[in-house]
Amino acid sequence: MEQQDGTVPHIAPWASPDARARITEVAAGLAGLWRDPSPGRVAQAVREALDEHARQFDDQGIVLYAGTNVMSEAARRAAGATVSGRPSMGWPGDKYQSGLDHLDRLEVLTPALVARLVGARFAEVRSHSATMANLAVYTALTSPGDTIAVLPERAGGHTSHHAVGVPGVRGLRVVDLPYDVDAYDVDLAALPGFLERERPRLVVIGASLLLFPHRVAAIREATSAAGAHLLYDASHMAGLVAAGRFQRPLAEGADLLTFSTYKSFGGPPGGVIATDDPELAERTSTAVFPGLTANYDAGRLAPLAVTAAEIMGDGGAYADRCIAAARTLAAALHEEGFAVAGADRGFTDSHHVAVDAAALGGGRAAMARLAEAGVYLSAIGLPWQAPGEPDRGLRIGTQEVVRRGLGDAELRQVAALMADLLLRDADPRTVRKAVRRIREEARSA
Numbered sequence: 001m002e003q004q005d006g007t008v009p010h011i012a013p014w015a016s017p018d019a020r021a022r023i024t025e026v027a028a029g030l031a032g033l034w035r036d037p038s039p040g041r042v043a044q045a046v047r048e049a050l051d052e053h054a055r056q057f058d059d060q061g062i063v064l065y066a067g068t069n070v071m072s073e074a075a076r077r078a079a080g081a082t083v084s085g086r087p088s089m090g091w092p093g094d095k096y097q098s099g100l101d102h103l104d105r106l107e108v109l110t111p112a113l114v115a116r117l118v119g120a121r122f123a124e125v126r127s128h129s130a131t132m133a134n135l136a137v138y139t140a141l142t143s144p145g146d147t148i149a150v151l152p153e154r155a156g157g158h159t160s161h162h163a164v165g166v167p168g169v170r171g172l173r174v175v176d177l178p179y180d181v182d183a184y185d186v187d188l189a190a191l192p193g194f195l196e197r198e199r200p201r202l203v204v205i206g207a208s209l210l211l212f213p214h215r216v217a218a219i220r221e222a223t224s225a226a227g228a229h230l231l232y233d234a235s236h237m238a239g240l241v242a243a244g245r246f247q248r249p250l251a252e253g254a255d256l257l258t259f260s261t262y263k264s265f266g267g268p269p270g271g272v273i274a275t276d277d278p279e280l281a282e283r284t285s286t287a288v289f290p291g292l293t294a295n296y297d298a299g300r301l302a303p304l305a306v307t308a309a310e311i312m313g314d315g316g317a318y319a320d321r322c323i324a325a326a327r328t329l330a331a332a333l334h335e336e337g338f339a340v341a342g343a344d345r346g347f348t349d350s351h352h353v354a355v356d357a358a359a360l361g362g363g364r365a366a367m368a369r370l371a372e373a374g375v376y377l378s379a380i381g382l383p384w385q386a387p388g389e390p391d392r393g394l395r396i397g398t399q400e401v402v403r404r405g406l407g408d409a410e411l412r413q414v415a416a417l418m419a420d421l422l423l424r425d426a427d428p429r430t431v432r433k434a435v436r437r438i439r440e441e442a443r444s445a
């Protein structure tokens, strides 16, 4: 077998050329392990990878990637439980296994806290990801062959909304909602005619980049007039929504809310489905269990409950800091000469900031250059990019740097360093040193 004679293992020969090149490079660095994958050597190899990652990313990096966060100390302590390695299947009092009765408290407490936070009567918290939560909604509310209408990818429509993702798994036809670039939202004037023509069963809003709130009430009016349900995917906005900031999608008219629990929400990885409607709650929850999940990780509920309680307890202070940080960073980037989206509307109402990187060689090139300097984020499509054009935006989220203690002065330094690197051609090694200094000073402050 090739794996045992030191040559490249069979990992994703169908992946992109860039991925193939990287996998080959990594495999070459691990060559000794193919000959002797003893438990001790493998344990050492994974330990080194984790430690070096922690140093580069957690300790020294400035993480502006919008789709991540760090849990609070209390949540991390709650996450240590060995229960994550054990199966748990079914409702309290009706479990497949015996002996899990103390965990019943988590299974009652956590969904109740999460539901209260997002202003819903019901929350289903057992999905392992928002992608699976979205699939549960599709499973509950649509049949194969039905149409759903979603935001275009260039407007932040997520993989889990598009045919390449879970809607394809459900056999759905996916159409793009009409989009109003100037409003950063669904095109309200075109929406009724569009719904009449396409007849979707479900309309999905909420995006991977969301600078300004959706006009949920108006979208809901058109959607229900056309006999469709409205799902708001708050994966990125959940921390703000839970704090009563940005918008209250269910109160404004969405039938269902889904979200990731590990982005701005700041909890462990997982997905939530929330709704006020008992019938939708039963259908979507049944799609999660026993539909798409048998055993699940009940250990995840402990840090989720702690995180929910922290959001409830801080009166929106963390969410407000995230939004203020985004506005500070956006204004500073604008002053440095970057093309920051939403300049005429105060840049952002959320913790997201978007920079148009077309003049910098595109989003992917700018992202790679920033990574060389220890600043981590992602490229993203922007609503005004041409069909087929590669992602021309950089997406920034402030949820992690706020937790790391970066204040206004540090955020302005970050903007200046990004300009040094991307607009003034500074050496990434020099910028990397300054990036580390900012983290060190924020830690000791």
Ligand SMILES: *Cc1c(COP(=O)(O)O)cnc(C)c1O
Residues within 6 Å of the ligand: 067, 128, 129, 130, 131, 132, 158, 160, 206, 207, 208, 233, 235, 236, 259, 260, 261, 270, 271
């Ligand atoms: C990140 C994201 C998801 C996926 O969340 P996972 O929990 O990683 O599956 C779904 N929808 C949107 C809009 C997202 O941004």
